[in-house]
Amino acid sequence: MDQKDIKFRCHGVQVYYGDTHAIKDVDVDIEDKTVTAFIGPSGCGKSTFLRCLNRMNDTIASCRVEGDIRLDDEDIYHRDVDPVQLRAKVGMVFQKPNPFPKSIYDNVAYGPKIHGLAKNKAGLDEIVEKSLRRAALWDEVKDRLDTPGTGLSGGQQQRLCIARAVATEPEVLLMDEPCSALDPIATAQVEELIDELKQRFSVVIVTHSMQQAARVSQKTAFFHLGNLVEYDDTNSIFTNPQDPRTESYITGRIG
Amino acid sequence: MPVIWIIVAVLAIAGAGYILGRQRALARAGGDRRELHSLPSYYGSNVALKVAVPSFLLLIAWMIVQPFVVENAVSGMIPQSEIDEGSSLGLVMAEVRRAATGLENAVAQGVITEDFARNARADITDITQRLKDAGQIVTSDITQTILHAAQRYRLLSATGDMMMAIAVLLVALAGALWGLRESVPLFRARNAVERVMRAILVAAASVAILTTLGIVLSLIFNTIEFFRLYPAWDFFTGTNWAPSFSGRGGSSELGVLPLLWGTFYISLIALLVAVPIGLFSAIYLSEYASKHVRSIAKPMIEVLAGIPTIVYGLFALLTVGPLLLAVFGKEGLGWMQAGTAVMTAGLVMGVMLIPFVSSLSDDIINSVPQALRDGSFGLGATKSETIRQVVLPAALPGIVGAILLAASRAIGETMIVVLGAGAAARLSLNPFEAMTTVTAKIVSQLTGDADFASPEALVAFALGMTLFVITLGLNVLALYIVRKYREQYE
Incomplete structure (x- = not known):
């Protein structure tokens, strides 16, 4: 595998929720145009760490982040950085599909409208269609773009949320267990989608399914009790884990 | 017998029924409460509810119906001639009720004797004066008809009250017997109590709904009365x-x-x-x-x-x-x-x-x-x-x-x-x-x-x-x- 650009450089990241030390001294480099998977047992801090990358933790009052996280060599926790701008560059898809109670069209057009990405209605139409196509949803919804997004099935809703995130043209897409609320068929569709998305973005995915991590990612990070235990190529992690804890976890002895 | 004593008596029977029902169920199970379908307190509650609910319902119903019945019986005694110009039967009946209450209170104060209050040949002026002396307000002079009607009103009410007390207590005792007979180990007392609880909740909900209905009805009748006197069209479109x-x-x-x-x-x-x-x-x-x-x-x-x-x-x-x-x-x-x-x-x-x-x-x-x-x-x-x-x-x-x-x-x-x-x-x-x-x-x-x-x-x-x-x-x-x-x- 050839050397790729590093998108995120994280160094000595600590996260505290009040008195709880949730993330302990994590160093991780996330490559561009790569799918990186975070695995680990529940409560190990992988979602918390993911939410540090677009400062979603700012919305939690008791949360405190220390250390150095750089996106394209820029410190995202620097006081000059506007978290709102950052989140436009680092999109996020959540565990439970959360379409807005608006039409399918307005769901996708939401981000572009806020950030002024389209000059006119035709431009907006184009962005919506392109995003829905990229999320492999266009053919299913093109005839009912004005119906509520909440009326779609679970899998379709999640792909709508991905289309919504893709529409703002982010550089990184964070996915927090995007398939945990979906059936196997919808999961397969989303995974296929993730594979295509990595042509354009860096994708970071948190997952509980080790098979999923093995299927979709090129790099895998294993978290345990707030520590980053091991971070390597996905192949190495699953075939030749260095740390006994990683081995126990992927063989199903712990977690 | 005043209503409060009837209520106390019913509650006493219910309380006794609770204890007896509980004891009887336990005794029939040989003292082993695992033999019982329900906890012993449910058997007691079942008896208490069977005493209290029917007798209180009867009490309420009787207290609502009795005045109508008495009024009906008495109003027949008042001839058309007795009703003054510009007055109505309702006003005369109000007078009768006032006189009856006056007699009642006067007897209670000991100003007049029971016999005197019942004396159909009593002198009207005398009785009016005595009522006034006793502090019982009599708006106009009592006529012979009104006095008779009032005396009859008193008598009927007293009989009714007596019958009510007897009937309610009988129902309470019957309920106690019924509940006690049921207090055997196989009886599903818990389910029976549950049903009564549901009925009580339903009744509470109905009170709110019925009150709304009552308010609407009272409005409707008076509204119709108004539209009989004043044209509805003028009411709804009038700008003055x-x-x-x-x-x-x-x-x-x-x-x-x-x-x-x-x-x-x-x-x-x-x-x-x-x-x-x-x-x-x-x-x-x-x-x-x-x-x-x-x-x-x-x-x-x-x-x-x-x-x-x-x-x-x-x-x-x-x-x-x-x-x-x-x-x-x-x-x-x-x-x-x-x-x-x-x-x-x-x-x-x-x-x-x-x-x-x-x-x-x-x-x-x-x-x-x-x-x-x-x-x-x-x-x-x-x-x-x-x-x-x-x-x-x-x-x-x-x-x-x-x-x-x-x-x-x-x-x-x-x-x-x-x-x-x-x-x-x-x-x-x-x-x-x-x-x-x-x-x-x-x-x-x-x-x-x-x-x-x-x-x-x-x-x-x-x-x-x-x-x-x-x-x-x-x-x-x-x-x-x-x-x-x-x-x-x-």
């Missing part, structure tokens, strides 16, 4: 409200439109004040305020809801009115004649409604799932963009419901209008003029000394009915919208 107070003059103009306009205008101003302020404070409290601020500010806003409306009325009269007059009155812009005006009442009513709007909206905004906010933040939206474009649209149907509930409060409000808006019924667009509302006029039509059967008094019921239909419509609409909103997230 000028009741004459000369009794049955028939020269009154009773058009509802000026009152409806006043109601609408004042409510509109109130909502224009309450909706933005209430909504904005709800948004601040639910989205921006820290937990600490919220825990102090929210109860303080809700204190507004606890202030009696008459106090708001005083505030309108003493503070807001003069303040507005200083700006818009003769000294200022010259639009306003006096402190009482639509604007005064509307502003104060708006303040009164703020907690309704803010408290309900706050709950509704809080119930919008956090996932939607996260989704919007995750796309790089700011807080106010998220609120405007995601949270508020999601909460909108609920907020509309809250506003409609506030509107029906505004329409039904009376005291602020009486003190703040004046009493003139007027169709005008100037918000600085005095106007009045439907509710305020209901009060003034019924508190005068107009004859209760005149259209001037009966119009109050037609007004009440109109108002009831309007607020009912608003509430139904609000409930419909709120329910539709609920379906979205479940």
